[in-house]
Amino acid sequence: MTARLPASLGEWLDSFGHDIGLLSVDDPVNPGAFEATAILHQLETPAGAPPVLFGNVENLSGTRSLARILFNTYSKQRSVSKALGLDSETWSDLLEAMPSKSAELREPTLANEAPVQTTVIRQGDVDLRILPWTRHVEMEGGAYFTPILAARKPSSERYNLSWNRVMFLDSTHAGVHISPRQLWSFQREAEESGQELPVAMVLGHHPAFNLAAAALTAMDVDEYHVAGALMGQPLRVVPSITFGDSLMVPGEAELIIEGRLLSGRRVVEGPFGEYMRYLGPQKLSHLFEADAITFRPNPIILEIFAGHRDHLNAHVSIHASLLATARSAVPQVTRVGWFQGGGPTTTVVAMKKSADGQPMRAAMAMMSAGNLIKQVIVVDDDIDVFDAQSVMWAMSTRVRAGEDLTVLKGLQGSLLDPSHPGFGTTTGFVIDATWGMDQVHPAVARVPEEAIAKYPITRYTLKES
């Protein structure tokens, strides 16, 4: 008999908290005054930071919040691996395993119980100030959450999950930044027919649920099914309190704010610390109006540490999708990597090239996968795509710009890219940093292995001067 998989965030922490190095802070902390992120900053290392659960946090009314907050769920590979029910030792192993996991789509099941609806605060009594909204980085526009927005396409039964930055405005309103992808198209479809779009703002669920929201999914795929795939079990859903079965919500979530994206209304929202490590500027964003708050006992809000490793690694679903996409175009692709900061904006592809032209084929497949990617560098398999120094070695020694650099104009850009002029197009490039098929590969300068084995350093006395 197999053990029951964790279905909620609390169960997941109970199962894996020790394994992932979870830290708990039970001292009073005010996340709305940068206190939580100040602590997180001091725990950050180049290798990531441990997950931290703040158990006693202040809300925007200045009293103890009904919820706790978890940060850095995705900061380290080990934690991401456990989120996906995997036992990967490296990012490469995790990225190899993730596509097959994502492909095991599971239909949601109607839950008999909905822990998330244990307590219900209905319209008229809703006050978003009771929640522990967080200030992440300096010059941010206000207090934020980074929840998952679940919405149903108005003209179908298909659900989308979207990971958004959400800024507190007043007791029933919040500003929501939405990228021009699926949730955007749902909102436009509703708006252009004069309708508001019902949404469930999910603040805390099994961490694989959030990763489903970051997946590059085809428009006809229901992301509740993707959540089931990544969680390894069907998502348990129940009718929402406000919209009934016209908006089904995840019953095992920690806390949900039900509400609507209003039609024909926008609000100034931002700045916010983005994964590119710059502030995303204040802009005109969508307006959310809350109708109900529902939550389980002692809920845990899963929050991203904005602009830090936790934020970038939360894009792991996209990372795995890009590897699969590149490999489907060119099977010789071995790994796909990117670096903290720009993340997928500049993506590195490694391959065991068997024909000239394969680097450009793989790069074009990546470019077509999503608007986050602006620049692609293709390297040979001996280059470590997760090591910027190794990539620069290939760039320095295997590239002739006249032959190996291709500039691509007219690309859809990312609204979060500081170099991108809003809704206009951007320019990207492909650099083929692989050896040509007919090129002699120069020998790497290294000391013979036999000599190192023959003359171990322990044999010698090294005197300090």
Added chain:
Amino acid sequence: MHVKEVHCPTCGALLVVDGGLFEIGTVRLRCSACAHYFLPANSPGSKTVPEVTNANVEITIWEPEEAG
């Protein structure tokens, strides 16, 4: 994103603003530090709300009641 930097006329705090929003000129910005709402000085007024929001319906800008 095309970014502009403006200063709050009330508290002087620096605010990073989307270039499109700045160029509308008739939409009030919100200071990150003091929450004061203000119109951007020196905006060229060269963009419209529909252009910046890429919306196909008439858009009304919402502000909280305390914005005054």
